[in-house]
Amino acid sequence: MSEQRSASEGRGGGAATEPFYSLPNLLTLSRLPLAAAVWWDASDPLFVLGILALAGLSDVFDGRFARMIRRRRLAAGAVSADPKALGGPMATGAWLDPLCDKVFVVSALIAVWVAREQPLGTMLLVGLREILMAPAALLFLALRGRWPEAVVDFRADPWGKATTVAQFAAIALGAFAHPALSGAAAAAGVLGLLAAARYVWRTLRALSQG
Template sequence: MHHLPNLLTCLRIVLVLPIVWALLERQFSSASALFAVAGVTDALDGFLARRFNWQSRLGAWLDPLADKLLLVSSFIVLAVIEALPWWLVLLVVIRDLVITLGAALYYWWRQQLRMQPLVLGKLSTLLQVLCGFFSILQAAQLLQLTQWLSALVYLTGAVTLFSGVAYVVLWSQKFIATRADRAG
């Protein structure tokens, strides 16, 4: 049972292509159902890992990868079909690239890396999931959320930006501390 969180994370990765296909085919009801399942697996895998101490190094890498694959691919398609603004997609993609590059550089420098998400990063991911899900519901015309969704888009953008800055500050501090350790 201790592998269940990683299996749920793998399920989220497997769901990425069907979600993208459903969005491109404008099968929004299917896309919203699949996206909801992916969102639930994201919450459930983390809960199970923490609750039952089923955390693993693989899960620490796999979970954020699954999040990035799901959100970036979904956001790109949602922008293509004009359900999300391109500025938000670019912000999410650039933030993720900066965080990934910072982590990779730190690993290259130190040959070790503990993946520890910030609370602001988790909030950013939650808002991105909600933004994606409600954008799909809006596109499906299942709900009329135009003004509410617009506010959510701006809030998601702001939190995404602030979390990106927080990660840059964190990785910069780690890098400076590492250089000081090596110099001293």
């Protein structure tokens, strides 16, 4: 659900590559300890809700800081064509944000399932995107060397962001054992299916052009 990192060159020339430990990326990485923290007391719905809120805030603010950096770099020079530069489709933030989202969602989902004993099928539906994308990602990594020049856009699109929001809502409902969980899980599942299909389509298109 992150905003696109900026891509630009400084006045002195050369691509403005994105440092791994930039402020937006550190905010993104904060979701990893939160993914572990949710297990501390997953039986307490208010505790789970607080962890979800912190994760959501980190997702909001990493995008805001990314936009701020983008404005500054655009003011400093021309936009870089390097796909791994800030804001590029293969920049660190482009793949790190959706990865941390998925790690957090899976951890929180399993924690709530274990602690609150929600139906397994319902929880699997919430995590359908991750279930579908895990083998696709492994296949991509295994075959990536065949298309070394292909530019694959790792950035989350609106379908991916909507899926993450729906998953957060479903996890919160599961923590409270709310009867609306089934409907939220169905919505997350449908969005997850569409998001996974979009990721696969974008990747195949990029590889075919590479």
